Amino acid sequence: MKPAIKTFLAAAAMIGCLLTAAVSVGQSPELERVLKQLDDASRKFKATQANVVWDEYHKVVNETDTQKGTIYFRREAGQVQMAVDFTDPDKKYIRYKDGKVEVYLPGKDEVDEYNPGKNRTDVESYLVLGFGGSGQDLLKSYDVRFVGTQIVDGINTEELELIPKSSRLRSDFIARILLWIDPVRGISVQQQFFEPGGSDFRLVKYSDIKIDQKIPDDVFKLKTTKKTKFVPQG
Numbered sequence: 464m465k466p467a468i469k470t471f472l473a474a475a476a477m478i479g480c481l482l483t484a485a486v487s488v489g490q491s492p493e494l495e496r497v498l499k500q501l502d503d504a505s506r507k508f509k510a511t512q513a514n515v516v517w518d519e520y521h522k523v524v525n526e527t528d529t530q531k532g533t534i535y536f537r538r539e540a541g542q543v544q545m546a547v548d549f550t551d552p553d554k555k556y557i558r559y560k561d562g563k564v565e566v567y568l569p570g571k572d573e574v575d576e577y578n579p580g581k582n583r584t585d586v587e588s589y590l591v592l593g594f595g596g597s598g599q600d601l602l603k604s605y606d607v608r609f610v611g612t613q614i615v616d617g618i619n620t621e622e623l624e625l626i627p628k629s630s631r632l633r634s635d636f637i638a639r640i641l642l643w644i645d646p647v648r649g650i651s652v653q654q655q656f657f658e659p660g661g662s663d664f665r666l667v668k669y670s671d672i673k674i675d676q677k678i679p680d681d682v683f684k685l686k687t688t689k690k691t692k693f694v695p696q697g
Contacts, residue, residue: 494609497621497644504649510537511650513672515547522662530555534669535678546683558685567685573692574685604628605640615643615653616670634659648674 490498515534520527532549545559556567564577601607610622620643627633627640638661643653650672656665 490607491609493621494607494623497609497623497646498607500646501644501649507675508538509675510678511535511672511674512676512678513669516668516670517549518666518668520664520666535682537678537683544683556685558683560683565685567687567691571692572688572690573694574687576693576695578695601625610641613643616668618645618652619647620644620652621646648672650674 512533512535515532517530517532518527519529529552530549531551532547532555534548535546537544542561543559545557547555547557549555549557554569556569558565558567562579566575566577567573568575605625605627608624608626610624613620613622623642623644625640625642627637636658638657638659640657641655642651644650645652650669652669652672654667656667658664
C-alpha cells in the first residue's frame with residue numbers, strides 16, 4: 464500500500480473508534496445488547512478526549528512502531544470532527560473536518576491533505592465506528608459478530624469483530640477489525656485493525672477518557688507557520 468494512502472486511511476480509522484450501534488433483527492442476543500448500549504451512548508454524544516497509544520506492527524521486519532498522544536472528538540453542527548496530537552516519539556498532528564484529513568509534520572513544515580473523492584464512501588465507512596456514527600451505517604458497511612467478554616487494562620469489555628462488506632476495503636486496506644467495548648460508558652477502550660494477509664496490524668489503546676468535556680475550537684485547527692507547505696495527496 465502506498466504510504467500516502469496508508470496514512471490517510473489510518474487517520475480516517477482513528478476517527479473510528481467508539482460509540483456506534485443499532486439493534487438488527489437476526490443478531491445474537493449478546494450483540495443486540497451491546498449495540499443497544501452503544502446506541503444509547505451515541506445519542507448523548509457531544510465530545511470526548513483521551514490519551515492514545517498507536518502500535519503498528521510490521522511482520523517483515525518484526526518491529527512495532529509506537530506513537531503516543533492525545534485524541535479529541537466532538538459533534539459540531541451534526542458533523543463529527545477529530546484531532547490527534549502525537550508527541551512521542553515525533554510530533555505529528557492529524558485533523559479531520561468536512562470530509563478531509565490533514566496531516567501536519569512540523570519537522571518538514573508540511574501539511575499532507577487527503578480528499579477521498581470518489582472513494583469517500585469507502586473511507587467514511589470507518590466513521591460508523593466513531594463518535595456519533597449510526598448503527599444502521601455500521602451494519603450496512605460491516606458484518607458484525609459478538610466475540611465474547613475480556614478484561615482490558617482492568618476494564619470489563621465486550622469484544623466485537625467487524626468484517627468490511629466492501630471487497631475493495633477487504634483486499635486493499637482493512638481485512639477485519641476488533642473492538643473492545645466498555646458497556647458501562649458506551650465507548651471502545653481498544654481497537655485492532657488487520658491489514659490484508661493478517662500479518663500486519665495496528666493496535667489502538669485509549670486511556671484517561673473524558674466524556675462531554677468542553678473542547679476549545681482551536682484544538683481542531685492546525686497551528687502552522689507562514690512557510691508551511693500544503694501538499695494535496697492522491
